Amino acid sequence: ELKELLKREEKVAYVGFEPSGKIHLGHALTIKRMKALQDAGFKIKIFIANLHAYLNGKGTLEELNEIADYNIKCFKALGLSEDTEFILGSDRMSPEYMVRVFQAATQITIQRAQRSMAQVSRDETHNVAEALYPVMQALDIDDLNANVAVGGMEQRKIHMLAREVLPKLGLEVPVCIHIPLIHGTDGSDKMSSSKGNFIAIDDSPKEIKNKVNKSFCPTGVVEDNPVIEMAHYYIFDEHEKMLIERPEKFGGNLELTEEELNDVFSKEELHPMDLKNTVSKYLIEKFAPAREYMETH
Template identity: 85%
Template structure:
C-alpha cells in the first residue's frame, strides 16, 4: 500500500484530519473500522453525500464501514418520536446504499446498542464532563435554543458509541468537531482508544446560508427528480461575479470537478457559444462576469442530474 497516496485519497475535500500521523498508523492494521453517525431526520442531500464519498474512500482503503443510525440521539434532539424516526431511518439507510457503499457496510441502529454495560460507560463518562462542556459540544448540533438534560446526554452517548463500536476513525461534518474532541479527551481517561477524526466541510444551502439542511428546505436530495434538481438550482443563490460562498460553484467543485478535469458550459452562440473550462478557468470567467448565472446553473443541473441517476434508479427499484 502506498500510504501517502491512500492518505491523499481519504482526505480529499476534507476540512481537517486529527491527526494524520495517527491515521497512517491505523492504515497499517489488518482490521480497521471507520464510523459515521447520522440522525434519521429527513432527506439525504448533497451534504450527506459528501460524507458518504469519504466513507467509500475509507472502504477502498480496507476499512470496515459502520454507519450508525442515531435514532435515540435524534429523539434526544427533538426530531420526532421513536416510531416516526424508525420510518425515516429505513429511508435513510436505503439512500446510503443507493450512494454506492459496498454490501459489507454495517448499518447499526442506536436503540439496538443500549445495554447495562453501555449505560455504565455513559455514566462513567458523565462524571468526567461538565454540563457546560457537554452543551458547548452540542452548539452546532442542537435543534433548539433551550438547554435541557437531553442536550447534555447526547454528546456523552456519542462518545461512548465510538468505543462501543471499536472505532479507529470517526468521520463527521464540522458541526461534530466539538463532540469528536470530547471523545479524544475522555476515552483515554476511561482506558479506551481515541479515534482519528476526519471532518467534512459543511456545504452551503441553496439559499446561500451556511449549511444545507432538510429542515430548512435549502437542499438538493440525492433522490430528487431531474425536474426538482433543475428547479432548485435555478432558484439557488448565485450572485453575478461572486465566487465566495456561492453554492452553485460549490456543487461544481464537489460533484463535477471531482471526476471531470473540465466542465462543459453549454450556451447559445449569440451569448458566446459553448465553453469547456477547468475549475480555475471557471472561477476566473465567473468572477470577471463573463458567464451568466443561468448558464452556470443550467450546466451544473445537467451534471448533477446525470451524477445521481444511479441513486435515483436504486431508490426506484429497491
C-alpha cells in the same frame, strides 16, 4: 495517527447520522469519504442515531425509526459496498453501554458538554438531554469498535470531547475526520432537509433543475456561492473540465477547469443561468444510479 491505522489488518471507520427527512448533497459528500475509507481497507459502519435525534427534539421514536429505514436505503443507493454495516442506535442500548455512559459523564462538566453541542443542538432552551447527547456519542465510538470517527464540521467539538474523555476510561483515542458543510441552495450556511434548502439524492431531474435554477448565485461572486460549490464537490471531483453549452450569440460553448470557471465567473463573463444549467445537467447525470436504485428497491 491515520497513517499508523492504515497499517493495521483490521480497522473500522464510522459515521453517525440523525434520521433525516431527505438525504441530500451534504450527506452524499460524507458518504463519498466513507467510500474512500472503504477503498483504503476500512470496515464501514453507518450509525443511524435515532436516540440522539430524539434527544435533539427531532420527533418521536416511532417517527424517527420510519425515517431511518428510508435513510438506510438512500445510503445504499449512494454505492457503499454490500459489507457496509448499518446500525440503529436503539439496538445498541445495553446495561454495559449505559454504565460506560455514566462513567464518562463523571469526567465531563455540564458546561463542557453544552459547549460541544453548540453547533448541533436544535433547542434554544438547555435541558439534560443536551448534555447527555455528546456523552453518548463519545461512547458510541468505543461501542462500535471504531478507530476513525467521521462527521461534519459541526461535530468537531463533540469529537474533541471524545478524544479527551475516552483515554480517561482506558479506551482507544479515535482519529477524527471532518467533512465541510455545504451551503444551502438559499445561500445559508448549511444545507438541511428541515430548512427546505436542499437537493435530495433521489430528486427527479426536473426537481434538480428547478432547485438549482432557484439557487442563490450572485453574479460575479465565487465565495460562498452554492452553485459554484456544487461544481467544486460534484463535478470537478471527477472531471478535469466542465463543458458549458450556450448559444453562439451568447459566446458559444466553454470548456473550463475549476480555476478557469472561477476566473470567468468572477469577471462576470459567465451568466449565472448558464452556470446553473450546466451544474443541473451534471448533477442529474451523477445521481442517476441513486435514483434508479431508489426506484427498483
